[in-house]
Amino acid sequence: MTKSSMTQRVFRPPDEHWTPVSPRMASARRVSLVLAMAPFLIAIVVLAAVDIPRWIPLTLLGATIVVGVWAWWLIGRRVRSFGYAERADDLLVTSGIMFRRLVIVPYGRMQLVDVVSGPVDRKFGVATVQLHTAAATTDATIPGLLPQDAAALRDRLAARGEERTAGL
Amino acid sequence: MSEQDPGGPIANPEGEGHGHGLMTPMVPSEYVGRHLADVEGRRRVHPLTPLIHGLRIIPIVLLIGFSTANSFAKTGDARFLAGVLVVAVVLIAPITGLQYIAWKRLSYFFDSAGDLRIDSGVLQRHERRIQLSRLQAIDVVQPLAARLVGMAEVRIEVAGSTSKATLQFLTVGEATALRSEILARAAGVRHDAGEAPENVLVHVPAGDLVLSLALQAHVWFFLVVTILLVVVTVLSSGPAGLTLLLVAGGAPIFIVFSEFSKFFGFTLAESPDGLRLRHGLLQTAAQTVPPGRVQAVGFYEPLLWRRRGWVRVKINVAGVQGSDQGSGDRAYTESVLLPVAPWPVAIALVSRILPGVNLQALQWQSAPRRARWRSPWQWRCLAVAVNDSVFAVRGGWLERRTCLVPHARTQSLRVTQGPYQRVLGLASVHVDSTPGPVRITGHCRDANDARDLAEAQSDRARLARGAAPPARWLR
Numbered sequence: 001m002t003k004s005s006m007t008q009r010v011f012r013p014p015d016e017h018w019t020p021v022s023p024r025m026a027s028a029r030r031v032s033l034v035l036a037m038a039p040f041l042i043a044i045v046v047l048a049a050v051d052i053p054r055w056i057p058l059t060l061l062g063a064t065i066v067v068g069v070w071a072w073w074l075i076g077r078r079v080r081s082f083g084y085a086e087r088a089d090d091l092l093v094t095s096g097i098m099f100r101r102l103v104i105v106p107y108g109r110m111q112l113v114d115v116v117s118g119p120v121d122r123k124f125g126v127a128t129v130q131l132h133t134a135a136a137t138t139d140a141t142i143p144g145l146l147p148q149d150a151a152a153l154r155d156r157l158a159a160r161g162e163e164r165t166a167g168l
Numbered sequence: 169m170s171e172q173d174p175g176g177p178i179a180n181p182e183g184e185g186h187g188h189g190l191m192t193p194m195v196p197s198e199y200v201g202r203h204l205a206d207v208e209g210r211r212r213v214h215p216l217t218p219l220i221h222g223l224r225i226i227p228i229v230l231l232i233g234f235s236t237a238n239s240f241a242k243t244g245d246a247r248f249l250a251g252v253l254v255v256a257v258v259l260i261a262p263i264t265g266l267q268y269i270a271w272k273r274l275s276y277f278f279d280s281a282g283d284l285r286i287d288s289g290v291l292q293r294h295e296r297r298i299q300l301s302r303l304q305a306i307d308v309v310q311p312l313a314a315r316l317v318g319m320a321e322v323r324i325e326v327a328g329s330t331s332k333a334t335l336q337f338l339t340v341g342e343a344t345a346l347r348s349e350i351l352a353r354a355a356g357v358r359h360d361a362g363e364a365p366e367n368v369l370v371h372v373p374a375g376d377l378v379l380s381l382a383l384q385a386h387v388w389f390f391l392v393v394t395i396l397l398v399v400v401t402v403l404s405s406g407p408a409g410l411t412l413l414l415v416a417g418g419a420p421i422f423i424v425f426s427e428f429s430k431f432f433g434f435t436l437a438e439s440p441d442g443l444r445l446r447h448g449l450l451q452t453a454a455q456t457v458p459p460g461r462v463q464a465v466g467f468y469e470p471l472l473w474r475r476r477g478w479v480r481v482k483i484n485v486a487g488v489q490g491s492d493q494g495s496g497d498r499a500y501t502e503s504v505l506l507p508v509a510p511w512p513v514a515i516a517l518v519s520r521i522l523p524g525v526n527l528q529a530l531q532w533q534s535a536p537r538r539a540r541w542r543s544p545w546q547w548r549c550l551a552v553a554v555n556d557s558v559f560a561v562r563g564g565w566l567e568r569r570t571c572l573v574p575h576a577r578t579q580s581l582r583v584t585q586g587p588y589q590r591v592l593g594l595a596s597v598h599v600d601s602t603p604g605p606v607r608i609t610g611h612c613r614d615a616n617d618a619r620d621l622a623e624a625q626s627d628r629a630r631l632a633r634g635a636a637p638p639a640r641w642l643r
Contacts, residue, residue: 106580
């Protein structure tokens, strides 16, 4: 067995029914990326205008483009890496490429479920579902859901949480 | 245990005020006829309160005095002293005056629903209702200024509220009586039942505490830094700079002293309303950790403690934030259950506060040998263990830690893997607990087993949750 399929088996067990997130999230994240890189590009243009050796802004521009392209490509992979599976008693969330992560949240432990959507996300019609337990470290967020899917998931989770709720 | 015991004056609840058998007034009879109660059962905090608030300024006055002492030294002592006194009066008088008005407008009482009400505020009235059914913790704290005149404050923490309600100041006896009254009312038993009896479990001797501090590396680090600071100060600005260094608390050794002062006289007692922790040299604190609120336990062994078999015990408590996230006025930690104790004492204590938890028969499964490439120092110690009641992890190099969480207290589970761990075929398993100092992370497990470990723990947690009813305060 190759290493990657082994990782896949650990973090995305194939016998579960995994729901991927919407590819629209990749577009939203890429727009955010461009917005984040804009100040760098402006700074480079300003640098090019002042009287310094030509190679400095050129090198910076090259580096920015390389980082940008790499991040652009990474966003696509990262979005594909997200997935969640609703099981009988708990919710599985998997994510990450370099830093893999699998979170198991029992329905009985969920304290509240949030649906959040930032301005860029709203533009692309995606929303994020956040699960909270009494632990601050739980960190189970599912980004890139269509708003109606997010709302439906939230209601399903809340209902299951209600059924199985347990005290601390 | 000692003179610091804030529970002292009320130690025998059979004393005055509890003798009446026929009538059960809303207010325990010990308050009636004193300055605390009027006809409606409204009570006041102690009339000395404004003065205590004024006295808190004294350190600042002293600081100003010390820092200007050198320039005044030539002009004669009498005038200098007079000047300091004037400054003190000018600073203290208005504070005391304002606090007097605030004291006049502050009252508290128990309403018909049995909840505690605190009405306060001069310009803007603030009427606070504290739902006793949602009580999380209640502390009696004695800041230094209050302690000088035998006063204490009561801090009440309620679930779902970000800020604590504090009542400043009551005599120590009144504060303790109020605490037991609130606890009794929250439990639905007769509120004039008096202080619940307590059973002292552990007392940390001062000698052990001093030695335990001396055996920690950071203490020596602070000591060396302090010596360096003192030497540099004396060389650069002469002995005069030294006073400022000492008064302003610029010496890192004060960190060590504050740790000593915080844990001095540490006494842990068990009572029906929870675990009682009392400690402190300058500011004493009496905390009550409700039963069933302990979520996770960690044992910490610095290198030099091992030969003595000592360990520090920390806990995660639901609803109480750890000191690292708490507000600045919490000069004590509720997350330390025992500052130093021998292993057998710590084990016995933990099996007592987590009933039904069995700490024996832990079969430690070490991390695979290749973990040393990822964690070259602590890999020998890395291990996890599971028995029928707890999930435990072990780790650390110089300071060894053993952390455990009962199955029924497991929140969520995570399996994580970084790129380097992936190369080595390792993954970490985290059992999430409520916020606090104790983190339960099984580092560097074999990647193939990591998910099975997490899934098995998830199943155990579910079974344990089903078996145990949700823990509620005192019910």
